[in-house]
Amino acid sequence: MQNIIERLLSGDRRALARMITLIENESSAATKYLAELHQHTGKAHIIGVTGSPGAGKSTLVARLVREYRKREHKVGVVAVDPTSPFTGGAILGDRIRMMELAGDPNIFIRSMASRGNLGGLSASTRDAVRAMDAAGFDPIIIETVGTGQAEVEVMRTAQTVFVVVAPGMGDDIQAIKAGILEIADIFVVSKMDKPGADQTVAELSMMLSLDPNRRKSVWRIPIVKTSALKEQGFAELVEAAFQHHAYLLESGMMQSRTQRQVRSELQALLLQAVSKSLREAVSDEEWHELTDNITKRELDPYTVARDLEARIGLRAPQE
Template identity: 45%
Template sequence: MQDVSSLVDQAREGRPRAVARLISLVEGASPQLREVMAALAPLTGNAYVVGLTGSPGVGKSTSTSALVTAYRKQGKRVGVLAVDPSSPFSGGALLGDRVRMSEHASDPGVYIRSMATRGHLGGLARSAPQAIRVLDAAGCDVVLVETVGVGQSEVEIAAQADTSVVLLAPGMGDGIQAAKAGILEIGDVYVVNKADRDGADATARELNHMLGLGEARRPGDWRPPIVKTVASRAEGVDEVVEALEKHRAWMEEHGVLTERRRARAAREVESIAMTALRERIGDLHGDRRLDALAERIVAGELDPYRAADELVAGITKG
């Protein structure tokens, strides 16, 4: 068993092994997880969480790496959660994103962690909220969360980030796909990457048009900017950082940042509670209470909804 308080102290000092161990405890749903979260709670709330999402091939990893460089030039500590598809063999992350960001591997001010989705839909790993909390407590000023790139199910990032960045690229039909995916509803900043390719201006215009067709905005509401970049050459990246800082300032001014974080915490609590309930229900298979309810349904004495109410009441009282 690890000494959690010692691990937390080491993580605060920026020791990558301690951060790695804490995230491993989170991913593995360790029996020490509650102790870890209790120790981290007073240390969180300082990191700015930026989510990057978009279809495969738009350059998310390259853009993330370029943002890391830009933030490091400002002297900020940066954490990166690169959510990879799960290996069908081991269930672990395929680590592609980490390989592409290897230029930052020797920088003590950068922590990069690949996480596997483990079959969880929405483009994120189930344990991502707790991993973000670890990086926050470890002193990261900015946490960049790069989603797996699964296309139309990636809207979950909006629930986990302070600011969501949606990346598109010309020639991929992304504009139309974005409308289908509902991805236009989650972006706070839009980035047309690979802007040196033909069609970049057209993609930006189409995106601007579709944003204009969205919900009517009141004076003072945030209008998502569209930034063109060539991330592989770091072109336009400073403009992305500027857009992110403007969005953060707007959220702080209008109380949106606090509200988003409150909603995020509420969803996290709900998820933990639902997981606990599912585990308790799973333990009932073969239990006499469940069999008895099933018999009453078959006999016509009880409907499934009433049976479910009785089951939930019995579990929560127990």
């Protein structure tokens, strides 16, 4: 245990890769390692990149990493991909575009399968970010699956959230109207070389001006235009990220966001423990029998739930 921790803290890439594999496999050893590493974390700036599929998130992340490397930053990337319905593994897709970065020892990229998580993140994402943080990577960029409104989960892990919008994608604006607007710290209009980029910026500006919560906020959400084709806008985007990070620290928002994220993590860990206890206490055959009896109206779901709560210790049997 001490060996892998010491190697990881010294920046050993193989130890970090091994650690994330243990995390993804839900190994009991991973929990012990993470508990040991916790005191060495909290230094990295964690950036979430979200937006609808096709908005250009993967290309943007690759260019963003290169811009940070120009400034001598050691960059970590967690790229969450959709899960294959056949193998259960990550469908890597656009990750091929990041292969050009793989040879740099100061860049660590890990693809993780979403495994059906609705929030656009893998259940292991937060722990993988923690391991990268302990290994000295800063910033750490999380690229989410890209499923629209469900992506609000990213704000429970990231400190700064980029919402990426491409010109001519009306669905993007509709998704933002439906709720993503609330999680954006910085808007990125990608593919600025395409027609409609200025119109997209205007629509976003109007939406922000009409939002009463944003009008009261000290932080004015910037809208940054980027073009991977013309290599434009990425220096400005990194500067906007620096400014937001500084704002969080100076305003005290960083502490409140971290507390909110810790509370969310504790709740998630407790829910995982309850789910595990249920899996151990109730066999597949019994689940089938219970659901069958409820379907036949021979039992009701409320009584069954109370009995199961008592069995795993969440409720006294006599209640």
